[in-house]
Amino acid sequence: MASWKSGMGLERMSVEQVKAVKEQADLEVNLLQDSLSNIRTATSRLEIASSALNDLSLRPPATRILVPLTASLYVPATLHHPHHVLLDVGTGYFIQKTMPEGKDYCHRKINLLKSNFDQLLEIASKKKNVADEAGVILQAKLNQLASSS
Numbered sequence: 421m422a423s424w425k426s427g428m429g430l431e432r433m434s435v436e437q438v439k440a441v442k443e444q445a446d447l448e449v450n451l452l453q454d455s456l457s458n459i460r461t462a463t464s465r466l467e468i469a470s471s472a473l474n475d476l477s478l479r480p481p482a483t484r485i486l487v488p489l490t491a492s493l494y495v496p497a498t499l500h501h502p503h504h505v506l507l508d509v510g511t512g513y514f515i516q517k518t519m520p521e522g523k524d525y526c527h528r529k530i531n532l533l534k535s536n537f538d539q540l541l542e543i544a545s546k547k548k549n550v551a552d553e554a555g556v557i558l559q560a561k562l563n564q565l566a567s568s569s
Contacts, residue, residue, distance in 0.1 A: 430557045435565065438558045445551035452544035456537060463533045470526040476502055477519045 430438055479485070479502055486494040505522040506514045517525060 430554060435558065435561045438554055438561060442551055442554035442558055445547050445554060449544055449547045449551055452540055452547060456540055456544065459533050459537045459540065463530055463537070466526050466530045466533065470523060470530065473505060473519065473523050473526060476505070477523075 430441065433441070476485075476499065479499055481500060481502055483499045483502075485497055485499050487497045488494050503519050505517055505519060507517055507522055507525055508514055
């Protein structure tokens with residue numbers, strides 16, 4: 421499609437074409453907002469994990485703890501090696517790391533997610549502007565058609 425910057429091309433399009441551009445931009449904005457929400461959730465989970473790692477690193481060996489299996493299910497356990505952690509790296513894979521490596525992993529992932537969030541937010545803002553501009557032009561074209569009828 422043509423560049424929509426500053427309305428270039430939108431005014432020359434038919435009502436159907438402008439409507440299609442607006443619908444496409446709205447759809448993309450919704451998808452980007454879903455992605456932003458997912459990134460926020462993942463960042464929050466990693467921040468909780470990072471906090472848990474900090475808490476675990478302060479505990480002595482043989483400490484009794486509750487391990488979360490799900491958001492509402494915890495099982496009792498004994499902390500045998502507080503200087504090693506298992507990291508869930510996705511799709512059922514876990515890796516063993518030292519506590520500092522685990523903390524570093526969490527911080528790097530959090531920084532990556534925050535960077536991705538900022539980039540997606542900028543893209544979503546631009547797409548929202550395109551959708552808004554297309555909506556204004558579509559409304560003007562519809563008003564023009566209605567007044568000429």
